[in-house]
Amino acid sequence: MVEQDFVFKKVQLVSGVSSYESPSNIALVKYWGKYGEQYPKNPSISFTLSNCKSVTKIKYRPKKDNEINNFLFLFDGFLMPSFNEKIKQFINRISIYIPAIKYHFFEIESYNTFPHSSGIASSASAMSSLALCFMEIEKKINLKISKSYFTKKASFLARLGSGSATRSIEGPVVCWGESEAFNDSSILYGTTFRNIAPIFNSYQDTILIIDKNEKKVSSTLGHHLMESNPYAENRFIQARKNMSKIKDVLIKGDLDNFIKIIELEALSLHAMMMTSSPSFILMHPNTLSVINEIYEFRKQTSIPICFTLDAGANIHLLYPVQFFEKTQNFINNKLLKYCFSKQYINDHVGIGSKIIEV
Numbered sequence: 001m002v003e004q005d006f007v008f009k010k011v012q013l014v015s016g017v018s019s020y021e022s023p024s025n026i027a028l029v030k031y032w033g034k035y036g037e038q039y040p041k042n043p044s045i046s047f048t049l050s051n052c053k054s055v056t057k058i059k060y061r062p063k064k065d066n067e068i069n070n071f072l073f074l075f076d077g078f079l080m081p082s083f084n085e086k087i088k089q090f091i092n093r094i095s096i097y098i099p100a101i102k103y104h105f106f107e108i109e110s111y112n113t114f115p116h117s118s119g120i121a122s123s124a125s126a127m128s129s130l131a132l133c134f135m136e137i138e139k140k141i142n143l144k145i146s147k148s149y150f151t152k153k154a155s156f157l158a159r160l161g162s163g164s165a166t167r168s169i170e171g172p173v174v175c176w177g178e179s180e181a182f183n184d185s186s187i188l189y190g191t192t193f194r195n196i197a198p199i200f201n202s203y204q205d206t207i208l209i210i211d212k213n214e215k216k217v218s219s220t221l222g223h224h225l226m227e228s229n230p231y232a233e234n235r236f237i238q239a240r241k242n243m244s245k246i247k248d249v250l251i252k253g254d255l256d257n258f259i260k261i262i263e264l265e266a267l268s269l270h271a272m273m274m275t276s277s278p279s280f281i282l283m284h285p286n287t288l289s290v291i292n293e294i295y296e297f298r299k300q301t302s303i304p305i306c307f308t309l310d311a312g313a314n315i316h317l318l319y320p321v322q323f324f325e326k327t328q329n330f331i332n333n334k335l336l337k338y339c340f341s342k343q344y345i346n347d348h349v350g351i352g353s354k355i356i357e358v
């Protein structure tokens with residue numbers, strides 16, 4: 001499909017309420033570097049999560065002539081002026097694909113099920129839930145819309161809000177960006193990869209909160225720093241190769257190679273930030289301490305637990321559900337002391353977003 005296929009020209013005035021919940025996701029092969037209007041420089045693939053999600057509700061009605069703004073945004077029940085610019089930009093971008101939006105006013109309410117200031121990236125869950133709510137408006141005008149088009153376009157619109165949000169509409173594993181390994185992959189929207197070994201359907205992700213502070217570098221700035229990073233081209237080649245490797249690993253349930261790829265991806269992402277100009281060290285000293293504890297624990301127990309990182313200090317511990325108890329003991333005995341206020345969140349692989357009846 002091409003961009004033009006996502007333009008729905010019909011304009012009709014409607015009113016109603018739509019509401020969706022959408023989870024966060026954790027990338028296995030990382031998206032880092034973008035161009036144009038939210039196209040990724042390399043393909044990426046992620047586990048869709050379950051418990052860490054955003055819940056969004058939009059009340060929509062025709063816009064009055066004297067109304068200057070076309071939306072009001074409340075987060076946790078409060079006005080959040082700092083989010084307004086991002087939402088305004090998102091609404092402007094998606095108006096090209098659903099022109100009816102321009103003639104409506106939106107009262108948007110959203111909250112996250114995870115603590116706002118936990119340092120967990122919320123743009124994926126927030127933007128995907130928002131995109132789904134807007135798609136529900138298109139559905140109200142276009143009664144014949146198919147389920148598969150709805151899902152694809154929701155992912156397409158989510159991308160215009162935040163790249164990683166593209167991968168949060170469905171689960172358990174979603175890939176985004178053109179990859180030779182994944183036939184139907186696209187830079188425009190996410191595609192679900194279902195051919196995975198059963199062990200991954202219930203994979204656990206325990207997020208250790210190491211640092212609660214705001215990100216030192218916004219992802220948008222981080223992505224753009226790749227334009228002048230001397231190692232960027234090799235990184236994009238590496239990511240493409242890792243997509244092929246991870247496909248095999250996911251199909252076979254090959255945990256040894258899973259661990260190798262996942263940890264290398266996390267460290268390569270941070271290496272890119274360390275070698276950009278200006279450079280950023282986004283790990284905290286405790287991040288390194290936890291990584292060393294994981295290496296040691298894995299060596300001692302042969303439990304196939306590994307770590308990954310986003311563009312921050314927090315650690316995602318990935319492991320099969322059968323090792324849940326042993327991993328919780330490990331966290332309590334060895335890792336809790338490195339966590340901010342001893343905080344961590346147990347999450348697991350999930351199947352994606354859900355409509356909320358209103």
Ligand code: DP6
Pocket residue numbers: 026027029030031032034038044121123161162163164165219220223269310311
């Ligand atoms: C490190 O999706 O937050 O989490 O497109 O600018 O909103 P924008 O970036 P964003 O980047 C996330 C990058 C990452 C890796 C990943 O999720 O693939």
